Amino acid sequence: MKRGLNDSKTNATAPRATIVEVAAAAGVSIKTVSRVVNREASVSDRTREKVEAAIQALGYRPNPSARSLAGNRSYSLGILYQAPREFGYVRNALDGVMAACEAEGYALLMRPCQDVLDLDGVDQFLAQTRIDGAVLTAPICDDDQVMALLTERGVPFCQLSPAAHRPGGLSAHADDEPASRALTEHLLSLGHRRIGFILGHPDHSSSAQRLAGYLRALKRHGLRKDAGLIAQGYFEFESGKACARRLLKRKHRPTAIFASNDEMASGVLYVARELGLKVPEDLSIVGFDDSMVAERTWPPLTTVRQPVTAMADAITRSLIKSLRGHPVAAKDQERHYDCELVLRASSGIAPSE
């Protein structure tokens, strides 16, 4: 049998101990060892201690492949995500899901998806990995075809920031709408009356929610929706630039612009500079997400922070709990999280109109 580079055949350690050796060392049957390893209840304390000692002594680690084969589950989850240039949301989601998986002894397999979803690719992923469950991130969490496929394959899943909670499903959701409203109120309180709005990518349900919050705030202040102040962006820097140009070219240009994420907000900032507008004196700008760029631009961006990592962690734990056959309390099936307003200099000052 050929082996590759870094060959360590000669100085390799002894092969890992198996359950049989542990059983022999502890003077019990392998089933009992299995019981101890899997924390089943019906084992006497004396036996458990003996077994645990043997496990310790031999450095025993159950073989995941054997476990999977015999148990007909893989002890691993998958996470499906779209990977835009701005990786903030996805990265936070990953952090949370990974933390949960590690804590619960699950492995995590990642599946990046393209803008236009490749269903066959996902199906292949399911076949190759045999994951026990999946975490769906936005906007994939709202894709009916993906959910149908998972259901067909018998793979339970949870949704991170979906458009709507599915009865009997698992989801974590940040309240974008109130946050967006508060952010808009902030601008209104500074005296702004013509506030431009740059929509996010239409596939993301949060785009609509952020718009709704913006409109609601305007309404509460007796302002009517002005379609000319609303531009369709795609959550990307360049689209933020394009929208900003359109909005700022109006003869009655807005005194403030609310971009649906920080990337686009930084695009607005770029265009403001091109046009010689001072921020925030001539133009207030706010973003959303509190991504890394929000602290790096000048002036730094007023924005909204979502607890994505915590949301992902929590929902993943619920998923695993459910995979283990434990009931998940109703309040843990549909979780809601508040967002936090982060005030920085880009919105700062009352408009000089």
Next chain:
Amino acid sequence: MKRGLNDSKTNATAPRATIVEVAAAAGVSIKTVSRVVNREASVSDRTREKVEAAIQALGYRPNPSARSLAGNRSYSLGILYQAPREFGYVRNALDGVMAACEAEGYALLMRPCQDVLDLDGVDQFLAQTRIDGAVLTAPICDDDQVMALLTERGVPFCQLSPAAHRPGGLSAHADDEPASRALTEHLLSLGHRRIGFILGHPDHSSSAQRLAGYLRALKRHGLRKDAGLIAQGYFEFESGKACARRLLKRKHRPTAIFASNDEMASGVLYVARELGLKVPEDLSIVGFDDSMVAERTWPPLTTVRQPVTAMADAITRSLIKSLRGHPVAAKDQERHYDCELVLRASSGIAPSE
């Protein structure tokens, strides 16, 4: 057997076909099916076609757990990385490694590591996942203890941007030193003579290489090293700010600052603004990595781009090739990549001294 939410027991599809059923359908033995699946040579065309038809018809997919158990390998790799706030390098590395794994039918398991490496955690990772090989990213790729552990466990690995290639090992490496030199020459050609330098994190070998390139360029222009112009940073925004303050407080302040990455460069930019210095008129700033912030700051940062994704992809493919027992050509064992200078406005103009 209890199952959790999203229960699809009732409307689930038939369980996946096994090799036995395929063999039956094709009228051959399971060994023959195995041969076809694993692309072994000694199968007649007629038989192969029959088997492939049966596989197609039944939608057969080999069970990875069974494969792993019987074959004593997991068909999966691990990637070890440190996850700083600035995720650019890691993310590019991930992209490359994942592309390679997907192309080669390997799964990828991720192992984020803390600044101070938890060896036991890594060992646990190896035990739980039984990965066939590992990709080490900077700065973990230079950690002797990790490499010793992997060797002891018989897990072959490759290194992404290590300090030095290990004979018989696998590594991909971008030539930081020449790039750093070119970047410094760029500043020198603009007329700068007092160029501050902010070092990267000492754990990263690239930090030393970037310094070396800087010093070499100075020397070629007859300038001597001035310790007062060199500050120790840690690849982070805040450390860039701190170093910039120190450097710019000198009575004879530098007219340009070379920060060892873009994050720190954006920190320098921040401090320049605090001090009322115009960039690039009063101070030229250059970074390294061409991360996302480099395009978002104002002015955008002159920097250096490394082909990290391509490097990661290539080295991972070599690793997999070697895992399969195929020889890896010498030129593919130690790969060198050129960096690319990215000129933007932050360095732009000759110093007004």
Next chain:
DNA sequence: TTGTACGCGTTATCAG
């Protein structure tokens, strides 16, 4: 070129 039979290290059934 093809097939048989065994083993991989667990989980699970069912009897003690």
Next chain:
DNA sequence: CTGATAACGCGTACAA
């Protein structure tokens, strides 16, 4: 509470 023993699905000597 504990233990034989049969799966689980595939790779691989070895034989044909």
